Amino acid sequence: MESAVRGGTRWKRFAVVMVPSVAATAAIGVALAQGALAASFSVSGQSFKVKAQELDGTGFAQYGGMAVGTDLEGKKAVHPVAISSFKSAEITNMCQSVVTPLPWGGHITLRLNAGGKGTPVHAENLYLDIEDLDTTGAKFTNIDIGVAAGSTTKGPPLAGGVNKNAFAQQADKALLTNVKQKAWSTTAGTFELSGLSMRLVKGVKECY
16 A cells, blocks of 8 residues: 655655654754753764854864764664864854655755854764864864873763774864864764754755
């Protein structure tokens, strides 16, 4: 028996495809819209893009690591990443997008926007598993370069599964402007998204 068709979309099949890749984001959507989510969460298994006008963080540390997730076929996927962590961060005009291919052809994009209209996104104990990063400016205050990951003291606790003797850097503050990054995972102890907007868009409509 065929699923109900609305506007050319078989919604039961659509749900089966979308759940693995966006469930983590969708599940926290209501809590985030109401204010702060005082628990860690992660979005992984697919890479996603994040764009922000500004990221102003305190207690910064960065070191190499591995992002472990599950691909769309349910297989374990491991990706080398640069882990950027902040004790606290304010993010202005943030856009996050993840694109999922549909089995019958085409793509669907989940876009999340927040932190505009004068009230930035606020995060505590923020970890970003980054594959690549571009900015038009990066300012670090009291930076230490070439320390061992296990010796960092300015950022939040060291992420799990990281070689404590690996190269790392840290700073009291980090200010990044016009940020564009591709990431595999984001985790935060508390995430407050002001002006949250979540949309499913037909096709590939990434943040950049």
